[in-house]
Amino acid sequence: MSSRLDVxxxxxxxxxLKTLDVLGPLHGYGIxxxxxxxxxxxxxxxxxxxxxxxxxxxxxxxxxxxxxxxENNRRARFYTLTAAGRRHLARETREWHATTELVGWFLxxxxxx
Amino acid sequence: MSRARELLARMGGLFGRARRDHELDEELAAHLxxxxxxxxxxxxPPDEARRRALVSSGGIERAKEAYRDQRGLRWVDxxxxxxxxxxxxxxxxxxxxxxxxxxLALGMALATAVFSMVNALxxxxxxxxxxxxxxxxxxxxxxxxSLSEYLPARDVLAAEADTRxxxxxxxxxLYGNGSFVGASGTAVLVESSPISPNxxxxxxxxxxxxxxxxxxxxxxxxxxxxxxxxxxLWTSRFGQQSDIVGKTVTVDGKESPVVAVMPKGxxxxxxxxxxxxxGRDSLERLAASANPGWQYFATIGRLKPGVSIERGTAxxxxxxHRAGASxxxxxxxxADLLPLARYVTAPFVGELRLWVAAAIVVILLGAVxxxxxxxxxxxxxxxxxxxxxxxxxxRRRVVAMLVSxxxxxxxxxxxxxxLLAAWLLNARHLWFGGDLLPVTPTVDWRVVGFGxxxxxxxxxxxxxxxxxxxxxxxxxxxxxxxxxxxxxxxEMRSRRGLVALQLGLSLTCMxxxxxxxxxxxxxxxxxxxxxxxxxxxSARLYVPDSVAAAGVAPSLxxxxxxxxxxxxxxxxxxxxxxxxxxxxxxxxxxxxxxWRDVSPxxxxxxxxxxxxxxxxTAAEMRARAPVMILSKSSAGWLFTNGAVLGHRVGxxxxxxxxxxxxxxxxxxxxxxxxxxFDPLTVPVYTMQALPLGVTSSRxxxxxxxxxxxxxxxxxxxxxRVDPRIVVSDVQPVANVVEVWRAQSRSRTxxxxxxxxxxxxxxxxxxxxxxxxxxxxxxxxxGIRVALGASNGRVVRTLIGEFxxxxxGAVAGGLLLGxxxxxxxxxxxxxxxxxxxxxxxxLVPVAVATATLVVIMVVGAAMPIRRVLRQDVVRAIQxxx
Numbered sequence: 002m003s004s005r006l007d008v009x010x011x012x013x014x015x016x017x018l019k020t021l022d023v024l025g026p027l028h029g030y031g032i033x034x035x036x037x038x039x040x041x042x043x044x045x046x047x048x049x050x051x052x053x054x055x056x057x058x059x060x061x062x063x064x065x066x067x068x069x070x071x072e073n074n075r076r077a078r079f080y081t082l083t084a085a086g087r088r089h090l091a092r093e094t095r096e097w098h099a100t101t102e103l104v105g106w107f108l109x110x111x112x113x114x
Numbered sequence: 115m116s117r118a119r120e121l122l123a124r125m126g127g128l129f130g131r132a133r134r135d136h137e138l139d140e141e142l143a144a145h146l147x148x149x150x151x152x153x154x155x156x157x158x159p160p161d162e163a164r165r166r167a168l169v170s171s172g173g174i175e176r177a178k179e180a181y182r183d184q185r186g187l188r189w190v191d192x193x194x195x196x197x198x199x200x201x202x203x204x205x206x207x208x209x210x211x212x213x214x215x216x217x218l219a220l221g222m223a224l225a226t227a228v229f230s231m232v233n234a235l236x237x238x239x240x241x242x243x244x245x246x247x248x249x250x251x252x253x254x255x256x257x258x259x260s261l262s263e264y265l266p267a268r269d270v271l272a273a274e275a276d277t278r279x280x281x282x283x284x285x286x287x288l289y290g291n292g293s294f295v296g297a298s299g300t301a302v303l304v305e306s307s308p309i310s311p312n313x314x315x316x317x318x319x320x321x322x323x324x325x326x327x328x329x330x331x332x333x334x335x336x337x338x339x340x341x342x343x344x345x346x347l348w349t350s351r352f353g354q355q356s357d358i359v360g361k362t363v364t365v366d367g368k369e370s371p372v373v374a375v376m377p378k379g380x381x382x383x384x385x386x387x388x389x390x391x392x393g394r395d396s397l398e399r400l401a402a403s404a405n406p407g408w409q410y411f412a413t414i415g416r417l418k419p420g421v422s423i424e425r426g427t428a429x430x431x432x433x434x435h436r437a438g439a440s441x442x443x444x445x446x447x448x449a450d451l452l453p454l455a456r457y458v459t460a461p462f463v464g465e466l467r468l469w470v471a472a473a474i475v476v477i478l479l480g481a482v483x484x485x486x487x488x489x490x491x492x493x494x495x496x497x498x499x500x501x502x503x504x505x506x507x508x509r510r511r512v513v514a515m516l517v518s519x520x521x522x523x524x525x526x527x528x529x530x531x532x533l534l535a536a537w538l539l540n541a542r543h544l545w546f547g548g549d550l551l552p553v554t555p556t557v558d559w560r561v562v563g564f565g566x567x568x569x570x571x572x573x574x575x576x577x578x579x580x581x582x583x584x585x586x587x588x589x590x591x592x593x594x595x596x597x598x599x600x601x602x603x604x605e606m607r608s609r610r611g612l613v614a615l616q617l618g619l620s621l622t623c624m625x626x627x628x629x630x631x632x633x634x635x636x637x638x639x640x641x642x643x644x645x646x647x648x649x650x651x652s653a654r655l656y657v658p659d660s661v662a663a664a665g666v667a668p669s670l671x672x673x674x675x676x677x678x679x680x681x682x683x684x685x686x687x688x689x690x691x692x693x694x695x696x697x698x699x700x701x702x703x704x705x706x707x708x709w710r711d712v713s714p715x716x717x718x719x720x721x722x723x724x725x726x727x728x729x730x731t732a733a734e735m736r737a738r739a740p741v742m743i744l745s746k747s748s749a750g751w752l753f754t755n756g757a758v759l760g761h762r763v764g765x766x767x768x769x770x771x772x773x774x775x776x777x778x779x780x781x782x783x784x785x786x787x788x789x790x791f792d793p794l795t796v797p798v799y800t801m802q803a804l805p806l807g808v809t810s811s812r813x814x815x816x817x818x819x820x821x822x823x824x825x826x827x828x829x830x831x832x833x834r835v836d837p838r839i840v841v842s843d844v845q846p847v848a849n850v851v852e853v854w855r856a857q858s859r860s861r862t863x864x865x866x867x868x869x870x871x872x873x874x875x876x877x878x879x880x881x882x883x884x885x886x887x888x889x890x891x892x893x894x895x896g897i898r899v900a901l902g903a904s905n906g907r908v909v910r911t912l913i914g915e916f917x918x919x920x921x922g923a924v925a926g927g928l929l930l931g932x933x934x935x936x937x938x939x940x941x942x943x944x945x946x947x948x949x950x951x952x953x954x955x956l957v958p959v960a961v962a963t964a965t966l967v968v969i970m971v972v973g974a975a976m977p978i979r980r981v982l983r984q985d986v987v988r989a990i991q992x993x994x
Contacts, residue, residue, distance in 0.1 A: 029141060030148035047172020048142055053184040060123035060184075061116040073151065077144045078137075085116070 013046075013054050015097060018063065018090040021082040026069075028077035029055060055080060063089050127185040128194070138181055142174055193518070200519040214487040214520075217878060218527030218569055220871050221480030223534030225473040226565040230535065231466060233560050241379070243318040244416075248454035249423065251283070251413040251430070253447035262447070264410035267400035269447070272430070272437045273415060279426040281418045282316040284309065285392065285411035286383050293388050294366050294656040294840040295351060301364075301842040303654050304347060304387035311391050316416050317382065324359035324374030331373065332393035338368035342389040345378040366656050367840045383412055410767075414454060427451045468630075468938065472868050475623045479872060481572045482616050483879040484527075488520050489580035490886040499584055509585040516581035517574055524573015528566045535565065609887045610919045616883060617923035617966055618930065620876030621959065625931025626938050627869035628958035634862040644785045645720045647847040651823050653813040655685070655832070656840035666836060667713045667802060673831040674813065679821040684716035686812045695798075696764030696773045697752055708797040709765055716799070717743070717782060719816050727759045727780030730801055742776035743799040749781045765798070776800055813841070873962055877969045884973035888912065892981045905982050916974055924963055931959065 020035045021027060027035070032055070033046040058064040063086030069079045082090070127134065146167050153163035171177065182191070242248060251273055253262045265273070265285075274283045286307040293306035311327040314320065321342065333339040341363065343352070352358055362369040365388065381387065397411075417426050430449035438446035492499070499512055657666060667685045674683040687710070714735040717723075726749070730741050742763055749758050758781060764773030785797065817823065829841050895908055932954050939952035 028144065028148070030145045033145075045170070047170065048145065048174060048177035049172050049180045052138070052142070052177055053180045056181060056184045057120065060120040060127075062119050063116070071144075071148070075144055075147060076140070077148070078141045089116075 012097075013050065014058065015090070015093050017054065017058065018082060018086055018093065021064070021080060022087065022090055026067075026079040026081045028071060028079050030077070032080065058086070061089075062086075124185065124187050128187065128190055131186075134185060135178075135182075138178060142171075142177065146171060146174075196514060196518045197522055200515070200522050213878070214484050214491075214523045215527040215530060217480045217483040217487070217875060218524060218572060219480075219530030219534060220875060221473070221477040222527060222531030222565060222569050222572075223538060224868065224871065225477050225568065226531055226535035226561060227538040228466070228469045228473045229564050230561040232470065233564075241319075244419075245455060246453070247281075247417045247419065248317065249415050249417060249426065249451040250454050250457040251415050252450040252452060253434075254450040255447045262410075263412070265413045266410055267397045268437070268441075269434060270397055270411050270413055271401050272433050273413060273449075275437075276430050276433045279417060279421050279429040280415045282312060283413060283415045284313040284316040285397070285413045286310075286313060286386075287392060287411060293390075294654075294842050295347065295363065295388065297364055301656075301840050302351065303656075303842050305381075305385045306365075306388035306390060307383055307386040308390045308392035310394070310397075313389075313414075314376075316414060318416075319377065319380055321374035322377040323356070324372070326374060327389070327391040329394070331391040332395075333391075338362075338365070338370040339390050340371045340373045341365055342374040342376060343372060344376050344381055344387040346381070347387040348375045367838050415451070417451075423451050423453065468941070472623075472627070472865075475619065476868065476872050476875065477568075477572070479616065479620060479623070479875040479879060481576050482612065482619075483875055483882065484520070484523070484572065485576040485580060486612065486879060486882045486886065488516070488523075488577050489583070490882060492516060492580055492584040496584070503585075512585045513578070513581045516584060517577045520577025520581070521570060521573040524569045524571075524577070525566070527573070528569030531569060532562060532565050535561075609883065609890075610915070613880060613883045613887065613916070613970070614919050614923035614926070616876060616879045617920065617970070618927035620872055620880075620966065621924065621927025621963060622931040622934050623872045623876075624869060624962040625928070625954060625959050626934050626952075627865055627872065628955040628962075629935045629938070629952040630865045631862055631869065632955045632958070633952050634865065643847060643851065644783065645722060647851065649681075649817045649819065650720075650847040651815045651817060651844060652847050652850065653815070653828055653844040654842045655811045655813055656842070657811060665802075666839070669835050670813070670832065670839070671713050671715055673835045674815060674828065677823070677827045677831055679818055679823060679827070680815055681818045682715060682719040682816045684719040684814045685713040686716060686814060687711040694766045694773070695752070696766070696775075698762040698764075710797050710799050711803050712799055712801060714801050716814065719814050720785060721816075722782040722785065724780040724782055727778070729780055729782075735801065738802050740774070740776045740803065741779045741801060743780045743782055744778055745784045745797045745799075746781055747784050748798050763798070765800075774803060776803070873965070876966055880966055881969050881973040884916065884970050885977050887916075888974045889977040892977060895978065895981050899982065908982070909978060912974055912978065916970065920967055920970055924967070928959065928963070 016036050016039075017032055020032050020039075024031070024035060029051055033051055036046055037044055055064065055066070059066050059080070063083060065081045065083050066078050067081070068076060071077045149167040149170065150160075150163045153166055154160065158166070168174075250263075251265060253265060253269065255262070270283070270285050273280065276283075286309045293304055294301040295304055296302055309327070311329055311331065314326045320326070322345065324342070327340070327342070331340045343358070343363075348354060348358065352363070355361075358372050359374060360371065362371050364370070376389075415426070417423070421429075427449050430451070434449060435446050502512060502515075503509070655670075670685055671683050674680055714730050717729050724743075725746060727743075729743065730739065733739075734741055744752070744758060752758075752763070758778055761778050762775055763778060764775045766773040782799075813828070815823070815828070823844065828844050832839050832841050898908055898911075899905070935952050935954050
């Protein structure tokens, strides 16, 4: 498993929302870096995946974006989780646990009993 | 929820693209910079840092594409960029754009204006609750094939009694019941209707101020009855006084209390400005009377829910027959119910259909032009299209490109059209003399929607054909430089067919329009009153029944003649415009006979001398002898053999009345009456056979030389006869004639305008098509010339081909035109309302034909001349 993976469909939303939930307002690079670090460099996020996903979340009202200054004094667009985003994250997390549990039972029937 | 939000946001994303793109650039640049900073911190050289950052970005342009896809709506974006590109291409060649858009706009403006009238008349439902239940009750007598719009009192009561079909039946007394509002001298005559107290309730309308009539409002005899005002009258005459209800106003010389003001726009029956209550007892009295005389009623009913028109008709007919049989009547009519909505619009259907037809023809001409221009434009761009196809553009893409251009031209045409239509409607009084329609056509959402949708549809539909044809372009000859192909013989035929269609269609259109314009001109030329009116004045009279019964006409005439400036004067009762004639030698004729009952001085006052027979003698005048004078046209119409004098003619207003009999003693020249001065109104005159009362009568006054009537002279003279008589609208006859002239000129102008637009469109189209067809053959012509064909021979060949097209199209157009004129004439003729007969007008049609043929020749000659003048080699190479 040393090679880098592409982000699985649908899981990116969860990762982005969770990252912002934990770290607070972040710019795109920050989000990408954090996700890559958390995945121990096994995930790679290129611009074409990250920014459309951020835009979609913003359009759905889960994120808010504002221009601000970074720690090294560069202008950047910072994303913040909204209340709706927080609710969405909770729901997605529940669903994710339910799904993984279900899939786990199939892959390892002993755990289900 | 979040989906809807996303959609909204994406729609917002369609706007402010430049700003959003700039922000995206900045955001991605920042990301790149952060990553480079990171690499630099780890000690990588700047170049390597940048390279790595770029690699991990996964392609900045690709990211931007993906981002933009998410930002807006892809298909809208694609369409927008297609349209923007089309706009750019069109801007580079604006002439074709303006020409095509104008072509379409001219036709569409007319169509939009006409549609706004159709909309106002037919598409907006009547503003009454459950208007589908409302019917106009009429009577049909199958034996005499007659249809009566009005019911006698007896049958109104029978309808009222039919509670199985109707939830309510209400009546208004016949039109023509003008009321004089204001004091004599300054009074105005307004349309007024006596109505049954339940009239508004049956329609389902409520007064805006005050209350509707109730039974106690009905007064008898000469007492002032309460009145209800229309919004328009309340505004124009009473300055919208909010406390008018409860006050009194002067109506027909009496102080009448106002009980209500109706809402804006409510003027039922047509144009009513003042309503008076009509008592049920008067209906009952009339129903019981042996001779109901002139009393007939416009009757409306509200069908009970679930009762169909057919069931209502059958039910009421049965009721009428039961009642008629028990009364021992000989002839009993059948009921004939017509939806009120259709009744209200019926008088305008004919003329409006004609306008719609005119609009459709003009649109067709415009649309064919549009298609031709699209095709010609595309042909000139074959090389460009070829290159696009060769570079891998799909045919669908090329068609989409061409259609988006034509759609854009269509939308521009629609915008022009909307502006023009709004102007046409604003200037409506110019065209239609104001009060032609009972409603005001306005530009509402339906009208604008119609205009835009129709032009867009034409843009797409008429752009699609040429676009598909062009996308079939064979690449090889185009790309190898031989850009012009003559097209196959099928295409040649279809192009010639288009030329023929355009020519034929426009000639047909011209024939009908010329016939209409000439008929209208004739009506005006022979129009006017038909007597010398420069020294004449006229006035309206309101004579209450009680005064009229006393036979007030002679004293009125005498009083007015007593004014020193007056040479002669006569009183004319308001004409009975639709009557039945019973000549003593042939069956009765229902006709638009205008029965004029006049005082005997009438003929002298108007300066009419008998052209056959004589005028009544003094003894006949005194004795009110039952004599009749015919007008020249009525004599010709009634007595085809010319033996007029001495015959007896009966006149009745309704089939069931006993006719009154008169002996014809003379014939006078035709005279026409205001406001229409209709040349085919056929007047017959009787001398004081009818009482003068109630309806508006007219005073005709001939002045001495150039003398003018002193102010108030007429009012004073009439007041001396009887103060209850009201005089209004004193004015020179010349003024009335002038108003009529202006109105009827404007109608002619309208049809003339349509004709000119049609001709211009046809000229543009025929020119465009011919020159385009010939231009396509430039290469072939070049080869012929190169092979030794003389110029004359080339020209002869082309003439041979197009000559036949022209001859065929002209012949077809003229035949079709002649037929169309007859059809339109048949369509417009109405035995109750005759109008001038339409006939094929050879001169204007010949001029139009000649113009179009010349245009066709010029259209063919220009490209030929260019080809023959230029280097043959270049022509063959395709540089025509």
